[in-house]
Amino acid sequence: MSFRRWLAFMLASQITVVALGASAPPLDPAAAFGARPSLSMLSLSPDGSSIAYVAPSEAQGSILFTMRLGDNPQAVPAMVADSKPWRLHRCDWVANTRLVCEIYAIGKAAAANFELVTLTRLVAVDADGKNTRLLSTRQGEYAHGLQLGGGEIIDRLSDEDGVVLMSRVYLSEEHVGSHLGSSRHGVGVDRIDTRTGQSQTVEEPRDDAISYLSDGRGHIRIMGTRVVGNARGQMRSHFDYFYRTATSRDWQHLGSYDFLDQTGFHPLAVDPNLDAVFGLKKKDGRQALYRIALDGTLHEELVFERPDVDMSGIVEIGRRQRPIGVSYVTDQPLIEYFDTDLHKMHASLEHALPQSPDISIRDSSTDEAKLLVMASSDRDPGLYYLFDRQSRHMQPLLGVREQLDGVPLASVKSIDYPAQDGTRIPAYITFPPGQDSAKGLPAIVMPHGGPGARDVGGFNWLAQFFAHQGYIVLQPNFRGSAGYGDAWFEHNGFQSWKIAIGDVLDAGRWLVTAGLADPAKLAIVGWSYGGYAALQSAVVDPKLFKAVIAIAPVTDLDALKEERRHWSDHEIVEQMIGDGPHVREGSPLRNVSRLEAPVLLFHGTFDRNVSYVESKDMAAACSAAHARCELVTFDGLDHQLDDSAARTQMLRKSDDFLNQSLAASH
DSSP states (O other): OOHHHHHHHHHHTTSOOOOTTOOOOOOOHHHHHHSOOSOEEEEEOTTSSEEEEEEEOSTTOEEEEEEEOSSSOOEEEEEEEOSSSOEEEEEEEEETTEEEEEEEEEEEEGGGTTEEEEEEEEEEEETTSOSOEEEOOSSOSSBTBOOOOOOEEEEOOTTSSSEEEEEEEEOOGGGOOSTTSOSOOEEEEEEEETTTOOEEEEEEEETTEEEEEEOSSSOEEEEEEEEEOSTTOOEEEEEEEEEOOTTOOOOEEEEEEETTTTEEOEEEEEETTTTEEEEEEEETTEEEEEEEEOSSSOOEEEEEOOSSSOEEEEEEETTTTEEEEEEEESSSEEEEESOHHHHHHHHHHHHHOTTOOEEEEEEEOTTSSEEEEEEEETTEEEEEEEEETTTTEEEEEEESOGGGTTOOOOOEEEEEEEOTTSOEEEEEEEOOTTOTTOOSEEEEEOOOSOSSOOOOSSOOHHHHHHHHTTOEEEEEOOBTBSSSOHHHHTTHHHHTHHHHHHHHHHHHHHHHHTTOEEEEEEEEEEETHHHHHHHHHHHHSTTTOSEEEEESOOOOHHHHHHTTTTSTTHHHHHHHHOOSHHHHHTOGGGGGGGOOSOEEEEEETTOSSSOHHHHHHHHHHHHHTTOOEEEEEETTOOTTOOOHHHHHHHHHHHHHHHHHHHHHTO
């Protein structure tokens, strides 16, 4: 779609027009469910009078729109990213008429021996699209090597107009040496006027610095540093954190954190009113929220925990990023609020929107009088509202997936099923719309990616598509999933693949023994680690699943480690996957001769998470072993396949493949 047509569509979408006698075109399920969301990343201006959002354009392109709210709102294009190579990630207001956007690009760089690299940059722009300015690194873009990261806004300085605190990477001659411009560099903090580009150093760069936390009032209170593991500059998973008291510039040791085993204290947000930092720390094998005083005493206090799930993060509000609660997931995302007024307000919103159990505050005006709220459910991809706390008026704004308006969606139920050792495995089951009590249907087991992740019981476009096409979809949170504590995570889904894959296989067996699934029409579909789980499940039990779809899958654990060879996290990835017989036994590529079911692979050639070569080698190995396997390649697409046409093609091809494969299995 051209930019002009897209803009006309977006403007027209603000007005509902009823044409008498006109009939809606027939639904194309693959196109409707495969379309990228109509909008994402909504944010609210500091005065609460305008919103900004990112909408898709052609291919992987995006457009930043701003809209002044009122009686006749008009969407104004402020920035266009055509994905050749730059793409829009997110945009935030830094003044009532100015935003800062993160853009990124993926491509092969000569400075990296033509390996795939991801570059990020920050760009400031006025709400009307004028005065675009790149907030780049301190030195020239390529003066001293290829700089991958473009910095991060760490404080949107609420008392200043368009001025921010931004962490930036400083490059110097002595740190150049590797083909990536060296992973050793200094990270400091600058105070930047986003309109003029003028900057002033606030924190001098340090070679070991990786992150900073502000108190939301312009003061840097926390610094994270990394520990280098070897002479090649590769990182260990162990990070050290330092803090300042409110009256000193001296750094004092706060604590340490290991991102691999998640031990220690991980600081998340500073509360200047309490003069304390909130962070995650394990208690009884699960992540809990703690608060540590920054007055020099380091007094530690447990804030919130649950005996069944991990705490996942801190919830902040507004331009000052005030901590207001802690987030976690049971069957759906939940928030425990510190703020009594917001807790009561959230309860009233739940009462007003009983069909939308997932309600979250996405942004607010600086004075927190106006809130940007998003409400969604398993059968509703989401609708944004503007909530005026004084008048208690709730104004609907924009829907997340307009392509699915009027399309019947399926309900998602939380269940558990028994593994072979008797462990109850939590999962989510989606029946075709209106068939919640049906038996003997075609069914799909759909393991999630990660493996350090989990599924939740909300809207999932992939599961909803297959349910719409008549399949039961079961999404297991197998052992190795995150969010349930150490005992459930085991040694992660790669080192403990036998347990994780066993739970995935038991999901399929339960569907059959419970009479829900027709055993001749049972398939498995997965993306990323889920694609790995799909392939490895078909290796371990070749007869259970009659068709296998793997999207951007890991196929060889040794190859996954080797893909990080020249990167600073190689040592961490090696530790995560480990060495031993499990590496070969747990690699579908090395055991392709065991496959009996037909396999359909999808992969983008610009995938930085899992190399396209893994699927290419898997297809070649299948061919050599006379296994039935087809690879669909998406040139120039990354791990997410974030392209409506590509996703539509993937869904259409998947549906045809399942129909043919399951019919042939009788």
